Amino acid sequence: MADSMVFGSGEKVRINRNILVLGFAFMVQFTAFHGAANLQSSVNSDAGAGAFTLAAIYFSLIISNILLPAVVIKWLGCKWAVALSFIAYMPFIAAQFYPKLYTLVPAGMMVGFGGGPLWCAKCTYLSVVAEPYSKLSGVSAEVLVVRFFGLFFMFYQMAQIWGNLVSSAILSSSLGEIPSFLNETLIPDDLSNVTVPAVDIGASCGVNFCSGSASHGNTNLAPPSALKIQVIAGIYLVCMATAVIMVSFGVDSLTRYTAGRKTTCSGKSGLRLLAVTLRQLRHRYQLLLLPVIGYIGAEQAFMAADFTQAFVGCAYGINNIGYVMICFGVFNALAAPIAGAIVKLTGRYPVMITALVLNLILITALLLWRPDPDQWLVFFGLAAVWGTADAVWLVQVNALSGILFPGDEEAAYSNFRLWEATGSVLSYASAPYLCVKTRLLVLLGLLLVGFSGYSTIELMEYRAKRKHHLERNFELVAEKNDRE
Secondary structure, eight states: OGGGOOOOTTHHHHHHHHHHHHHHHHHHHHHHHHHHHTTHHHHTOGGGHHHHHHHHHHHHHHHHHHHSHHHHHHHHHHHHHHHHHHHHHHHHHHGGGSOOHHHHHHHHHHHHHHHHHHHHHHHHHHHHHHHHHHHHHOOOHHHHHHHHHHHHHHHHHHHHHHHHHHHHHHHTSOTTOOOOOOOGGGSOGGGTTOOOOOOOHHHHSGGGOOGGGOOSSOGGGSOOOHHHHHHHHHHHHHHHHHHHHHHHHHSOOTHHHHTTOOOOSOSOOHHHHHHHHHHGGGSHHHHHHHHHHHHHHHHHHHIIIIIIIIIIIIIIOGGGHHHHHHHHHHHHHHHHHHHHHHHHHHOHHHHHHHHHHHHHHHHHHHHHOOOOTTOHHHHHHHHHHHHHHHHHHHHHHHHHHHHHSTTOHHHHHHHHHHHHHHHHHHHHHHTTTSOHHHHHHHHHHHHHHHHHHHHHHHHHHHHHHHHHHHHHHHHHHHHHHHHO
């Protein structure tokens, strides 16, 4: 057993190296995935191929999270489960060389099937190595798990930056474009004074954008050259292959620290986990949380599919999507720890109210603003606000799921993953059929319903604690009177 194993003085360094290599491998892997995913709705817009591909990813992720992690990890162990899951992402990038609906959707399904075992194996690895490190350092395993996860996500969040930087740098270049050699001597005199009518970007982009009529005569929506997409896909494939090699040769097997002990990310698997997940819905708190969990999935899907295509791509140019998404990623990464620190000072509800206000301002601005490429700073400002609010929702609702259901955390987090993914799937799948204005109004309604459900939980908890406090005070007064 791990308890009886004796490690040398250099074992702490070895564990730290494993965590760093694992984190760096995830950063390299998701540099490729995030960079490609953010472009899908804009680059592969024919027949809604990009949006349907993203929907396929999250649909298969729902199935994967329920059925695959325990089985795959039992067969392969955590290290090789991560490596194999990385490989499962590669067909999605390879499909960009021939981006058709029948190549992209199956490749997207592969991503989802790999995602369940991947994230479960990662969580298990970081949790298990905290145990021997705790014995070597004298620091509690609970503290070390938080520290290891923080170090890991520092690397993971940077993937959003590098992936979008690669795509935008290549899309902004002249690679694959045919240079124009025309000059004024080749233009007929009778055409030299012809004025080409300007495209009203505000009338066809933003809230007025409809995927079904994406050919607005707007050159911003013209797909980039095939060579640019192929170069981007080639770089991303190299990234993913590098990540597989890093895990295969740079990370120790978890059996080094478990000595044959059975380790899975969950005590339940398959249909049993699904039964526990659905049984959790009998709890009124869980039902009240469902709308806000669904909103988190839907708003993330809107950001990835609609905001990138209808606002940034349509008005500012496809080549600028990556730069705007870098801004989103930076503020998303910064807001999570800052919001956590503020919660310790003010409590959870004021922070959630702030996120609500930010989202209401954001949705109102998107409904009223007519996108203009000259107002480039507005695109980055909207992305920054969105990243800030998204971080608050994601972190605080995740934490609340654990706080409200002590002893049933497994079912609570399974419900979170299930309904968040469901919100994303429905949002992506409906993108080709609904105009942006309709989708924003649906998002607004879901936000208000979701926050109302969350507020009801806070009110119920407040009343329960107040009642308990009054009952406790009454008991203390009664005891005092008895003594007198």
